[in-house]
Amino acid sequence: MISFLNQHLAFILPILYKIALAAGLLFGAHLVSKLCLVSLEKGLHKIKNIDDTFLPVTKLMMQYLVYGIAGLFILNLFGVNTASIVTLVGVGGLSIGLALKDMLSNVASGLALLMLRPFRNGDAVEAGGVSGVIKEIGLFTTRLQTFSGVYVCVPNNLFWSNSILNYSRNKKRRFEIQVPLTYFDSLDSAMTALNEVLSSEPRLLDDPAPQLFVKKLNFSAVVLEMRAWVKTAEYWDVYWSVNQKVKAVMEQGKMAVPLLRKEIQIQKDAD
Structure with missing residues (x-):
């Protein structure tokens, strides 16, 4: 065994030296990655209007970058031609990109969603x-929970290629409630009663002021519309409350809802 080591020592020592250097590079890459992640997290938190959803994906990309560079150094250390590898990766990446264009489209859409x-x-x-509450935005998919509590995983491309309605972005929202009125009821009395409903709701915003007007004249009814602005967080509570108060006004006999009806005339031949 000793004679074997003596004979091959000149060959073994350089290999052990390179292995030790490779291990050192990996350990250094781990330390650099940790340092970069901590600095990145602190730096992003100091920037205003940076969303928390942007941080996990950025940290993951940073780790891939640091370890990728360390891998190239290790390959170069063992005498591997990294230039040819980079070229091979580029050609292979193009082929893979064509085969996985839909997946890469989701990645591009995910980055766009995180940036914009x-x-x-x-x-x-x-x-x-698809509608619901956003839970997590990833590189490939966005996970949300529907308003009925169902978990949904949506490809990012679906969001990016369609118009997005964000019900939570603005601080206030407007609701509209249409109230049909028969032609036999007094318009002034009905509008007075509905104005009292709007005045009795303290959560309505004064700017813009609530509105009540005749929306349209149908064949069987006069359609009144109530419009008011509320805080987004209180939207549904106020909407349901106003509807309940309108129903109470109807029960008090101050206005009646028109009912659709058909008149059938039967004519008999005079024989």
Whole structure:
């Protein structure tokens, strides 16, 4: 065994030296990655309007970059032609990109969503026939929970290629409630009663002021419309409350809802 080592010592020592250097490079890459992640997290938190959803993906990309550079140094250390590898990776990446264009489209869409931020975690959104509350935005998919509590995983391309309705972005929203009125009822009395409903709701915003007007004249009814602005967080509570108060006005006999009816005339031949 000793004679074997003596004979091959000149060959073994350089290999052990390179292995030790490779291990050192990996350890250094780990330290650099940790340092970069900490600095990145602190730096992003100091920037205003940076969404928390942007941080996990940025940290993951930073780790890939640091370890990728360390891998190239290690290959070069063992005498591997890294230039040819880079060329091979480029050609292979092009082929893989063509084969996985839909997946890469989701990655590009995910990066665009993270940069432009049409929505954030916790926002109530609707896009491409899917609606719910955003839970997490990833590179490939966006995970949300529907308003009925169902978990949905949506490809990012679906969001990016469709119009996005964000119900949580603005601080206030307007609701509209249409109230049909028969032609036999007094318009002035009905509008007075509905104005009292709007005045009795303290959560309505004064600017813009609530509105009540005749929306349209149908064949069987006069359609009144109530419009008012509320805080986004209180939208549904106020909307349901106003509807309940309108129903109470109807029960008090101050206005009646028109009912659709058909008149059938039967004519008999005079024989």
